[in-house]
Amino acid sequence: MRITKEDVGRISILARLKLSEDDQSLFAEQLSGILQVIDSLDEVDTGDMNRMISPAGLTNVFREDVVLPSIDPEEALKNAPDKEGAFFKVPRILEAD
Numbered sequence: 001m002r003i004t005k006e007d008v009g010r011i012s013i014l015a016r017l018k019l020s021e022d023d024q025s026l027f028a029e030q031l032s033g034i035l036q037v038i039d040s041l042d043e044v045d046t047g048d049m050n051r052m053i054s055p056a057g058l059t060n061v062f063r064e065d066v067v068l069p070s071i072d073p074e075e076a077l078k079n080a081p082d083k084e085g086a087f088f089k090v091p092r093i094l095e096a097d
Contacts (some may be wrong), residue, residue, distance in 0.1 A: 001039065003031040 008024045008031070019027070053059075073086045082089040 001035045003028045003035065055082075 003023075005024045005028045008019065008028045012019045012024070077086070077088065079082045080088050
């Protein structure tokens, strides 16, 4: 897969980055190189490989999911300074566009 300068330009707009034309060309070349390396991994035959999650042989310890009673919504909201229905009401921290 090849990344073009135009692709980098669109990504930089989405990421709100100001990139020069030279930077866009450089990043397109570098990202294309990274993708070529990743594509080359598809050519490696891993069919006979032992699939292990941890090279140290560690395993996760899982517990049973047990449903426990939770606090009643009215009890949770009892001391809330401001509420709206069954929810805590908090000040808006993001501005609307």
